[in-house]
Amino acid sequence: MRWTTTFTGFDEAFGPDKNPRAHYRSVVSALGVLTDEQIQYRGRLQEISARNQGITFNVYGSDEGEERVFPFDFVPRIITADEWAVIEAGLIQRTTAINLFLLDVYSDQHCLKDGIVPYELVFSRSDYRRELLNVEPPHKIYTHVVGSDLIRDDKGQFLVLEDNCRCPSGVSYVVQNRVALQRTFPELFTDLPVRGVRHYAEMLRESLEFIAPRGYGQGLTVVLTPGRANSAYFEHTFLAREMGVLLVEGSDLVVEDNYVYVRTTAGKMPVDVIYRRIDDEFIDPLAFRKDSILGVPGLINAYRAGNVALANAPGAGVADDKAVYPFIPEFIRYYLGEDPILGQVPTFMGFRPAEFDHMLQHLDELVVKRTDGSGGYGMLMGPQATTKEREAYAAKMKKEPGLYIAQPLIELSAHPTYIDGEYKARRLDLRPYVLYGDRVRILPGGLTRVALEAGSYVVNSSQGGGSKDTWVLESTPGAGQ
Amino acid sequence: MLLSRVANSIYWIGRYIERAENVNRHVLVSSEFAVELEGIFEEIAVREWESLVSSLPRTGTEAAIHGQSEIQPESILRYMVSFLVDRENPYAVVTSLGKARENARTVAESITVEVTTNLNEAHRRLSSHRTNSIKDLGVAQDIGWRTHNSILTTLGAIEHTLTRDEGWSYMKMGEAIERTQRSVLVLRTRLPNLLRWQENTEDPLYYASWRSVLRTLASLENYRQENGPRFTPDQVVRFLLFHPTTPRSVYCGVRRMIGYLNGMADSGTAAKDARRRLGRLAARLEYEQDDIMAGESTLTFMDDVLAELYHVHEAVSNPTKRR
Numbered sequence: 001m002r003w004t005t006t007f008t009g010f011d012e013a014f015g016p017d018k019n020p021r022a023h024y025r026s027v028v029s030a031l032g033v034l035t036d037e038q039i040q041y042r043g044r045l046q047e048i049s050a051r052n053q054g055i056t057f058n059v060y061g062s063d064e065g066e067e068r069v070f071p072f073d074f075v076p077r078i079i080t081a082d083e084w085a086v087i088e089a090g091l092i093q094r095t096t097a098i099n100l101f102l103l104d105v106y107s108d109q110h111c112l113k114d115g116i117v118p119y120e121l122v123f124s125r126s127d128y129r130r131e132l133l134n135v136e137p138p139h140k141i142y143t144h145v146v147g148s149d150l151i152r153d154d155k156g157q158f159l160v161l162e163d164n165c166r167c168p169s170g171v172s173y174v175v176q177n178r179v180a181l182q183r184t185f186p187e188l189f190t191d192l193p194v195r196g197v198r199h200y201a202e203m204l205r206e207s208l209e210f211i212a213p214r215g216y217g218q219g220l221t222v223v224l225t226p227g228r229a230n231s232a233y234f235e236h237t238f239l240a241r242e243m244g245v246l247l248v249e250g251s252d253l254v255v256e257d258n259y260v261y262v263r264t265t266a267g268k269m270p271v272d273v274i275y276r277r278i279d280d281e282f283i284d285p286l287a288f289r290k291d292s293i294l295g296v297p298g299l300i301n302a303y304r305a306g307n308v309a310l311a312n313a314p315g316a317g318v319a320d321d322k323a324v325y326p327f328i329p330e331f332i333r334y335y336l337g338e339d340p341i342l343g344q345v346p347t348f349m350g351f352r353p354a355e356f357d358h359m360l361q362h363l364d365e366l367v368v369k370r371t372d373g374s375g376g377y378g379m380l381m382g383p384q385a386t387t388k389e390r391e392a393y394a395a396k397m398k399k400e401p402g403l404y405i406a407q408p409l410i411e412l413s414a415h416p417t418y419i420d421g422e423y424k425a426r427r428l429d430l431r432p433y434v435l436y437g438d439r440v441r442i443l444p445g446g447l448t449r450v451a452l453e454a455g456s457y458v459v460n461s462s463q464g465g466g467s468k469d470t471w472v473l474e475s476t477p478g479a480g481q
Numbered sequence: 482m483l484l485s486r487v488a489n490s491i492y493w494i495g496r497y498i499e500r501a502e503n504v505n506r507h508v509l510v511s512s513e514f515a516v517e518l519e520g521i522f523e524e525i526a527v528r529e530w531e532s533l534v535s536s537l538p539r540t541g542t543e544a545a546i547h548g549q550s551e552i553q554p555e556s557i558l559r560y561m562v563s564f565l566v567d568r569e570n571p572y573a574v575v576t577s578l579g580k581a582r583e584n585a586r587t588v589a590e591s592i593t594v595e596v597t598t599n600l601n602e603a604h605r606r607l608s609s610h611r612t613n614s615i616k617d618l619g620v621a622q623d624i625g626w627r628t629h630n631s632i633l634t635t636l637g638a639i640e641h642t643l644t645r646d647e648g649w650s651y652m653k654m655g656e657a658i659e660r661t662q663r664s665v666l667v668l669r670t671r672l673p674n675l676l677r678w679q680e681n682t683e684d685p686l687y688y689a690s691w692r693s694v695l696r697t698l699a700s701l702e703n704y705r706q707e708n709g710p711r712f713t714p715d716q717v718v719r720f721l722l723f724h725p726t727t728p729r730s731v732y733c734g735v736r737r738m739i740g741y742l743n744g745m746a747d748s749g750t751a752a753k754d755a756r757r758r759l760g761r762l763a764a765r766l767e768y769e770q771d772d773i774m775a776g777e778s779t780l781t782f783m784d785d786v787l788a789e790l791y792h793v794h795e796a797v798s799n800p801t802k803r804r
Contacts, residue, residue, distance in 0.1 A: 052601040054589060220482070228587055240590035247590040252484050265483045265647060266746030 002422040003028070009411035010156045011425060012077060022477045023078050026191035031075065036421050039074075042184040046072060049183070055176050057231045057461065071466035072177060073417045074185055077428065077448040078192070080476040084444065087150065087158055090342030091432060092440045093332060095146050098163060098319045099436065100335040101328075102142040106133055106315055116334050117327045121351060124402065125324065126372055127166075127317030129280060131287060135304050137313035138211040144275075144311035145204070146434040147171070147447075150342075152413035159410065160344045161429065163328070165312060165320040167277045170447040170467075171433050172235035175200055175242075177469040178445070193474035195444035200433070201242030204275070207437030208243075211309040212272040219272025222246045222262060224253070226278050226294045231462075236277050250278070255298030258305040273309045274299075280314045322371040322405050323349060350397065350404035359406040360397070363390045366406040368397070381457065383409050412457060415468070417450055427451045429459050430470065444472040483647045483746070487591050490584040491648045492798055494592070495655030497581035498600070498639075502632045503663045505574045507533050507697050508564045509625045512618070514693045515557045522686065528674070529693070530560045536666040537572045561621040565628065566610045574628055578604040593642040596635065603631035650744030654797055657741065661734030662790050664698055668721055669783045676714055691717060703727040718779060723770050731786060732766040735759055738793060745797070755796035758789045 005014040013024040020028040047069055050056070056067035079087070104111050105122060106129075112119050122128055147168025149161045178197050182189065208221050225236035227249050240247035246262060254261050254268065261268035276283060282292040287300035302308045318324060326347040329340045348355040348366070359366060368380040380393045397404050414425040432446035448468040449459035459465040511529050518526040563570045570576060582604045589597055607628050615621050643649055671694050691712040695701040698721065707724065708716050724730040739759050745752065765773065765782075773782045 048605075049598075051605065052598045053594060054586060054597055054601060223590075234589075237589035241594075246482065246484060247588075248484065249486070252486055263485050264746070265485055265488050269482060 003416055004422060004424045005416075009154045009427070010152050010413040012152075012413050012415040012428075014416075023080050023192070023473060025477075027076060027078065027188050030187050030190075031423075039418065043074070046074070046180050046184045049180065050176070053176075054237075055172075055234055057234060070173060070461055071452060072180060073450055073452075073466050073468050074181060075416050075418055075423065076181060076188060076469045076471050077415055077430070078471045078473065079430075081473050082476045083158070084472045086341060087432060088442050088444075090158070090160075090340070091146075091148055091434050091442055093336065093338060093341050094148070094160065094163070094328065095143060095434045095436060095440050097332040097335050098146070098165065098328065099141060099143050101331045102313075102316055102319055103136070103140055104335075105318065107136065111331070111334065114334070116330055117324070121323060122318065125318050125321045127280065127315075127321055129315040129318075131300070132304075132315045138213060138306070138309045141211060141436050142313040142316040143319070143434075144207055144211070144313075144436050146436070147431045148434065150430045150432065151345075151410055154411045156413065158342060158430075160328075160342050161410075162322070162325060163320045164431075166279060166317045167312070168431070168433070169232040169235055169277075170431060170449075171200055171443070172238040173467050174433070174443065174445050174447050174470065175238075177467060181469040192471065192477070194471045195474055197443055197445040200443050201239060203435050203441060203443065204239065205243040205245070207435045207441075208273050208275055208309075208311055210437040211311065213307055213309055214272055219270055220246065220262065221273040221275065222248045222253075222271055224248055224250065224274050224276040224278055224283075224296075226250075226282070230277070232277065239275070250294045250296045253296045253299070255296060255302050258298070258302045258307055260296070260299065260302050260308045271308060273311065275311050280317060283310075283314065322347075322369055323351065323402075326405070345407045345410055348406045350406075351402035353401075356397075356401045356404075359404065360394055362406075363394060365408060367409050368393065368404055368406045370403050371405060372403065377462075381409070382406075384457075409457070412451075415448075415450065417452070417466075417468075419452065424454070426454075427457055427459065428468070445470045483591075483651075487588045488648065488651045488745075489798055490588045491591065492651040492655040493584045494581050494588075495652035496659040497577045497584065497655075498632065498635060499656040499659040500572070500663075501574045501577035501581065502629070502636070503660065504537075504564055504572055504577065505625060505629045505632060506699060507536075507667075508561055508574070509622065509629065510693055510696045512557050512561055512622060512625070514689065516618070517689065518686075519557070525686065526557075530557075532667075532670050532674075533560070533564070536663075536670040558615070558618050558621060561618070561625065562612050562615050565621065565625055566607060566615065567612050568608075574632075575604070575607050578607060578632075591648055593638070595638040595642045599631070599635040599638045603628065603635055606631060647744060647746060650741040651797065654738060654741040654745075657734050657737040658790055658794055658797075660729060661731055661738075662787065664721060664729050664731055664734070665783050665786050665790075667694065667697055668718065669780065669787075672714075672718070672780070688712065698729045700727055700729050703729075715774065719770065719774065722773065723766055732763070735763045735766060739763060742797070747797075751796035751799070755793045758792055762786065762789050 005011055005018050013020060013028070015021050050069045056069055101111060111117055112122060143165050145168060147164040147170065149164070150158050151161050152158055174197055205221065212218055222245055223236055223240040225233060225247055227233070237247055248262055252263055253271065254263060260271040262271050278294050281289045283295045284297060284299040285292045285295050286297045300314065303310050303314065326349060329344065332338055332340045348359050350356045350359065359368065363382045366382045368382065370378045380390065382390065412427040412429065414427050416423040417426040428448055428450040430446050430448050433443045435441050448470045449461070449465045450468055451457060451459045452466045453464055511533055515526040515529050564573050566575050567573050568576055582600050585592060585597055585600055607624070610624055615624065675690055675694065692701060695704050695717065700721065704717065704720050707720060720727065720730065722731045725732055727733060742752065742756055742759065773779060
């Protein structure tokens with residue numbers, strides 16, 4: 001079996017000497033004895049199993065009812081205990097600071113008065129909810145579930161690329177990828193102390209019920225889904241089932257006298273906590289978008305009255321706006337008095353005229369994103385774009401400079417990935433999941449997304465990405481276990 | 482704790498899996514019977530299939546069967562293919578499994594992974610066959626038997642893994658209504674023809690016909706344990722209507738439905754009305770057996786049962802109307 005290691009950036013599995021890194025040795029040698037036929041047979045088993053379990057996603061814009069299986073690459077991505085310790089401490093610090101920023105920006109606004117972040121920047125964000133000014137969420141928590149996207153630069157340093165503070169999805173794949181790999185490639189696990197991820201739902205339910213208005217374990221907790229047309233619908237059913245709570249749609253809930261009830265066969269039952277997988281805008285047609293048919297009329301008033309807890313809290317989206325991202329290291333210093341443990345990518349901001357000019361002059365070196373974009377849509381990969389594409393994009397930028405940010409292209413780390421009978425280096429990222437309940441906790445693992453196309457930097461599932469099982473080791477091999 | 486929306490979907494999962502099983506069984510029994518008769522009693526072999534078609538609502542079914550130009554008209558294969566794998570046929574096994582699966586997808590959090598997986602697997606395997614790719618009867622029968630086994634596996638997962646809660650009552654109510662309706666419809670369709678052989682017990686076809694009716698309703702072995710090897714119309718009809726424990730009898734079905742209604746939290750008017758109707762039906766099945774068996778009143782009674790089942794279906798498939 002061929003392993004291709006030639007690659008310009010950081011290789012996760014192989015050192016500069018082209019030999020496997022210590023923590024990859026056992027996996028590389030276990031895979032080495034498997035034939036192509038064995039591997040393809042197991043791959044088919046995995047796909048059939050995913051289909052039969054309904055682990056599929058619906059593709060937006062494709063024919064209704066098309067169910068796709070998220071491509072899964074069986075070569076596990078391995079993170080040592082030492083590396084994980086840094087990620088964990090860094091994300092706890094970052095999530096704590098983000099939550100303090102949200103509390104502040106929706107109450108006393110010290111960060112604005114002290115000039116840490118400009119007023120006009122915050123107030124012009126589409127996810128800033130001025131309706132919720134001075135509405136304090138239960139236990140002062142905004143960000144119950146955060147999925148932070150991490151990348152590794154050419155030196156192997158982990159950097160935060162973005163924070164997803166609204167309804168980050170993908171955690172069901174973290175669990176399902178582990179289940180799938182343990183079933184199809186059990187021998188890979190024999191020599192390494194891999195930390196478990198299957199308890200995510202228990203962690204989540206604990207975090208959610210911590211914020212219950214009537215106290216822990218008293219009322220009903222539900223998962224609110226936009227419905228089966230949503231691309232993450234499988235995940236919603238998965239989380240409800242694993243937590244043992246009801247999965248509801250907006251029309252299953254009703255608000256009366258500022259209390260939320262769910263319609264059951266036995267009549268209406270009161271609801272305490274809603275893990276909502278519907279964005280702010282659509283959650284309550286009386287408060288936000290009036291044309292939303294997914295939401296629950298009156299929900300925001302019930303929340304305001306303190307009778308129901310929402311996770312994540314409405315308004316949290318302003319913290320993961322791409323134009324707020326450059327200020328997060330400053331928030332860590334300002335609110336915690338600490339230096340950031342994890343680095344992030346230097347960012348030019350279109351709303352600053354000098355930086356906007358710099359962006360226009362260096363389009364061929366930069367990755368430009370819209371501040372309101374996600375999923376890899378609407379961005380420009382400057383170094384890979386044609387002159388014509390760059391000119392067209394620049395014309396759009398000039399219409400609304402404030403909507404754009406730009407970052408240098410980071411050479412993402414790469415990892416062996418099974419493609420056409422060979423192990424080839426493909427770029428990847430990592431999304432760990434942070435839960436904020438009575439304390440901030442990180443699931444030891446995460447969603448590793450991999451760009452299956454040669455040379456590609458885009459790992460999104462909607463743009464041809466796949467995923468891997470992500471192993472966090474209990475101890476670091478070769479580091480005095 | 483059960484959402485009204487979820488109750489409705491679970492009810493339909495129960496109905497569609499039962500329908501898939503019933504039609505699948507019917508197709509297999511009919512094809513064996515037709516093969517046995519073909520060349521000897523051509524006309525009766527064809528009538529066997531007509532009885533399957535006429536025990537189902539006609540909308541769409543006939544068009545689907547006669548629309549397959551590539552298969553020889555009136556052949557056993559035409560019927561088998563249509564009732565197993567043709568999505569155009571609303572009563573095909575693949576259609577019912579597909580609908581059960583669609584309902585399961587909307588309530589995946591309320592049923593176990595084992596049920597979901599087995600149901601998806603049954604549907605995936607059956608729907609991988611296309612109507613024009615099944616060229617001979619042997620292949621069709623093999624598909625039929627395999628599908629039947631995978632449906633039974635799904636039912637096993639239901640039996641072994643689901644909590645006996647309110648959702649269970651809805652699922653099993655769907656199953657009991659579908660099954661009882663099927664028993665009555667099959668009997669109602671076949672009885673007039675079968676009665677013509679009453680005096681002709683030497684005819685081998687006489688036994689073959691009764692065997693086929695009982696096997697279609699999965700009751701042949703149960704009947705033999707009770708009544709031995711002899712078939713008389715009176716005994717068979719009494720068995721299928723009044724027997725208290727054989728799973729396909731009308732009386733057994735009605736008693737199950739009463740039990741499931743009691744397991745539902747719904748206390749609305751429609752639910753009360755359904756209880757009253759089922760109670761009255763159970764009393765007639767228990768205490769008015771001779772009246773029901775007298776002459777033409779058997780057929781009238783079966784029509785009554787179908788009408789009452791429809792009312793019960795209406796009451797439980799719209800639980801509490803979003804109170």
